[in-house]
Amino acid sequence: DQQVKQNSPSLSVQEGRISILNCDYTNSMFDYFLWYKKYPAEGPTFLISISSIKDKNEDGRFTVFLNKSAKHLSLHIVPSQPGDSAVYFCAASAHTGANSKLTFGKGITLSVRP
Amino acid sequence: ETGVTQSPTHLIKTRGQQVTLRCSSQSGHNTVSWYQQALGQGPQFIFQYYREEENGRGNFPPRFSGLQFPNYSSELNVNALELDDSALYLCASSGPGTLYNEQFFGPGTRLTVL
Numbered sequence: 001d002q003q004v005k006q007n008s009p010s011l012s013v014q015e016g017r018i019s020i021l022n023c024d025y026t027n028s029m030f031d032y033f034l035w036y037k038k039y040p041a042e043g044p045t046f047l048i049s050i051s052s053i054k055d056k057n058e059d060g061r062f063t064v065f066l067n068k069s070a071k072h073l074s075l076h077i078v079p080s081q082p083g084d085s086a087v088y089f090c091a092a093s094a095h096t097g098a099n100s101k102l103t104f105g106k107g108i109t110l111s112v113r114p
Numbered sequence: 115e116t117g118v119t120q121s122p123t124h125l126i127k128t129r130g131q132q133v134t135l136r137c138s139s140q141s142g143h144n145t146v147s148w149y150q151q152a153l154g155q156g157p158q159f160i161f162q163y164y165r166e167e168e169n170g171r172g173n174f175p176p177r178f179s180g181l182q183f184p185n186y187s188s189e190l191n192v193n194a195l196e197l198d199d200s201a202l203y204l205c206a207s208s209g210p211g212t213l214y215n216e217q218f219f220g221p222g223t224r225l226t227v228l
Contacts, residue, residue, distance in 0.1 A: 004156070034216065043118070043204055043219030044157070089156050101147065101170055102206075102217060104156030 003027045006105035019077040023090030030092040038087045080112045118220035126226045135190040137205030144209040146188040151202040200227045
């Protein structure tokens with residue numbers, strides 16, 4: 001039973017346009033959400049996060065939106081750059097703190113065309 | 115500041131053998147989590163070690179075991195290897211000063227079981 005779902009396996013966008021990556025979750029106990037980016041032969045790199053008490057968090061070109069009632073979050077990248085091409089994982093945890101386990105989705109492969 | 119390192123990078127074993135994977139946490143981090151990433155899947159939580167004690171475990175059989183040492187480095191041991199154990203094994207560290215639930219990942223060890 002997958003608690004974090006990334007239903008679109010891939011996304012292709014033109015350089016300069018917006019990339020929207022979606023994620024759904026089923027566990028109501030999740031209260032913190034993170035996005036990680038992964039390049040081949042490297043470990044996942046933290047990108048941005050959001051607490052369940054917020055509905056938006058922005059960091060430069062990256063914005064994460066959280067809709068708790070729909071159990072849905074999305075990552076917006078504006079403008080998209082070729083260097084953003086990577087696998088993006090949505091992750092969730094059930095309590096804050098360094099000792100929380102992360103539950104990941106399957107990932108979305110983003111390709112940004114020059 | 116040294117990031118999370120893992121060794122070896124790649125490993126090939128045969129079914130029934132035992133394997134030990136190693137992880138050095140980022141400086142100042144006292145918590146290490148291990149994840150298994152099968153092909154086409156997101157990382158799946160195996161277990162976490164905090165101050166040398168197991169602090170949570172995912173849905174993995176007892177033949178997956180671990181250790182954390184006083185310097186917070188960690189080992190993942192897998193006994194009686196099965197073909198389905200072939201995966202990328204990721205180690206992540208976190209601790210005091212870590213932003214919320216952010217975990218810092220190493221590059222992983224690619225295990226192939228023949």
